Amino acid sequence: MNLDNIQLFILVYKAKSFASVAKELNVAPSSVSRAIAGLEEQLQARLFQRTTRTLTPTQLGENYFHRVEALIDELELARDEVFNQNSEPFGKVKVTASTSFGQKVLSPILNGFFDRYPKVRLDLVLSDTQVNVIDDRFDLAIRHGALRDSSMVAKKLIDVNYVLVASPNYLARSAKIEKPRDILAHRLISFAYSSFNTEWNFKKDELLETIPIEPILTMTTASAIQKSVESDTGIALLPDWAVKDELRTKKLISILPSWKVAGKDFDASIWLVYPSRRFLPVKTRAFIDYLLNNVKVV
Template sequence: MNKLHAMNTFVQICESGSLTKAAEALDTSLPTVVRTLASLEEHLNTRLFNRTTRKITLTEEGHLYLSRCRRILFDIEDAELELNSQQSKPSGKLTITAPVNFGNQQVSPLVNQFLKQHDQIKIDLLLGDKNINLVEESIDVAIRIGPLADSSMVAKNVGHVRRVICASPRFLNNYPYVKTPKDLLKLPCIRFSPLSHGGNWNFYQGDKVLSIKVDGPLYCTEISAMRQAVLDDIGVGIFLSYQVQAQLDAGTLVPILTDYEPEPLPVSVVYSHAKLMSSRVRVFVDWMTLNLKEQMDKTKQR
């Protein structure tokens, strides 16, 4: 068994979410992926996935092995990059963009770590919630939340964020009957432009999409104002999970309608393949992809 090949196959299964999609990404057959995974588990004498007819999920041992495999594969790729680039250290300036809240919470601390390890690189970190054109604005790398619409971009997935509907415990004491999305028609809802579709909130019941027209006393264009309104018992709000994680952990906000949550949104490290990738961009993309993915995996397991 080729261990590196098996590790790479295992990581691709994790990132693709299924054996079939992993086979497509690796440009190989499904039986080959199945055999490689079986050989790896037999070699390790450990089950890496729990399998059902509908999905596969990592075991606890699988989570530990995934982190090690990613690190090993990253170190190998990094070593090859250093040899091929014929330069000891990448240098120059990078321009990076990310959403405001996610950038402050997740991206900025990692950028600081990166700069400590690469003292010949300078970074302009632009935090903003508008998706700007990377090529036109001379942006090297973007951290994006949501599906990628521009086919000229390359996206490396690092995880997903939930869309959470929540309210304060005091508010819910007055509205104990909230059981289905249709119950929101009777409630005041705080609307926030990026997460509403023409004033509608979308929910899922199996394969069926339920679109609910919400209304309420407040419309916000800034997430902190919306969060405070929900904390102040003004109404129900819909958030990306990281935007209210502290409040959910503290119990000052409570999730509702979790069985009907919209599909999670992908988080990606994005760059343009229209431009020749410099060594500093390559090093940053690989480093950020690995470390942001590990950071989000830890957050997901809390």
């Protein structure tokens, strides 16, 4: 069976379009359609229902995709291990990260990675829902906070400190904040997660204060919270990597900077997590090393 046609089927399945795959590969749509028809002939099964406007996988097509995608990934991994262990990295690396971290930290540094490794392609999936690395066939996950899956290999990327911030306009018109409990007189914006939306903890030397909070607004992404704070909506607790530029330019102001602030847990880090494989593909190792050398919070 022609592996090229199977790989083409995977692309068409994901795109739900002959034309978009043809454009990506710089070939005629008719050639993509013929290749899929040839695969269907070999399998003696219809993989897609075709109309003039839509291309929809059949149930057999759905089943076939979930079986062959993993096999093709394994073939690519085997090829990498055999032929590329000591050569220039190439191929696709599938990575998942949170939306805000991807936008704020990863996107600005990727140009340098592609300059160094022009034959590597990144499939960067940004989501605030934690994916299953194994089932969803990710090479690498960038995870925040405490890790739950001990079966995975984890390497710390950065330590994270949280900062209590507000806009200059909000602070100018609002009551002064001189001690942690003063925040209760203010509008608070929080992550929607239970580790952030019920209490904030303040620590200075040996003194620890836990402040129960009732946020007026909760959201799931740091970038969305930050936009609200910049629009003078209220006070928020945000990671240093998200607001370091805005603090430097005074677009945001750090509140109670002499205190260390966190949600329920002061132990906050960002981790690189990947499947526990005996042989880590060169392309994945290259991206991990690049992140370790280039992701910094100053």
